[in-house]
């Protein structure tokens with residue numbers, strides 16, 4: 219194990235998750251050399267013992283995770299670790315078989331996806347979902363319309379400014395690069411009132427490498443300038459350095475570690491989990 223690893227890192231609200239005693243100390247009682255960032259903000263999301271089984275197979279087991287207001291937590295893990303399944307549970311696409319999901323203090327474990335969306339949870343998927351023949355502006359207007367009664371909606375023009383697509387508002391989605399399609403999805407989330415929690419499932423997937431830095435900048439600005447609370451699945455650790463406050467590592471459906479990106483990268487258990495896969 220890497221020196222000072224804290225799988226029981228202190229989390230917002232003073233809780234300690236990951237099965238260890240409060241205080242963010244490493245197993246074995248040693249104080250970590252560098253404390254993982256503790257977000258002194260109200261908890262937006264708290265997962266407790268979250269589990270999901272299908273046909274007797276445990277896909278996710280006992281996941282404890284808290285995300286503070288304005289925090290950016292990345293979720294990584296080898297293929298099949300359960301990252302998308304975790305997002306499906308949080309967004310309500312699938313129902314947990316055990317455990318609890320609390321959003322802003324309300325138990326939403328059994329709530330329908332549209333009710334979670336009304337509470338300000340927004341999600342993107344691994345593959346981008348835009349309408350080829352509609353313009354950028356039409357997409358964002360549609361997102362506003364669909365969410366007409368939700369509070370927290372960002373004005374369509376502001377949403378496009380935030381994702382740096384304002385100058386392409388009349389471009390049809392079919393003529394956008396993949397990176398711009400991803401930005402458009404983010405603008406739609408903002409316009410639809412996803413003000414409490416953004417769940418971004420591999421937003422860099424399929425994006426040309428030359429477009430990745432710009433997309434990373436857009437997401438960084440949503441976090442740092444707009445103070446959005448973000449949970450993001452990402453395969454590449456280098457993307458997360460300087461972006462995520464903490465990185466949660468899933469392995470075989472369980473939370474293996476949660477700490478700063480640097481410390482997670484140095485964690486031998488994490489490296490072992492990734493043998494044969496890229497970290």
Ligand SMILES: Nc1ncnc2c1ncn2[C@@H]1O[C@H](COP(=O)(O)OP(=O)(O)OP(=O)(O)O)[C@@H](O)[C@H]1O
Pocket residue numbers: 272277295296297298299300301302303304
């Ligand atoms: N509806 C389902 N029924 C049965 N098994 C499922 C279902 N959905 C996911 N799984 C299994 O659960 C495991 C976790 O899948 P999941 O897609 O959550 O992993 P992941 O970490 O997102 O993987 P990747 O990095 O490849 O996207 C996989 O073994 C997958 O085959």
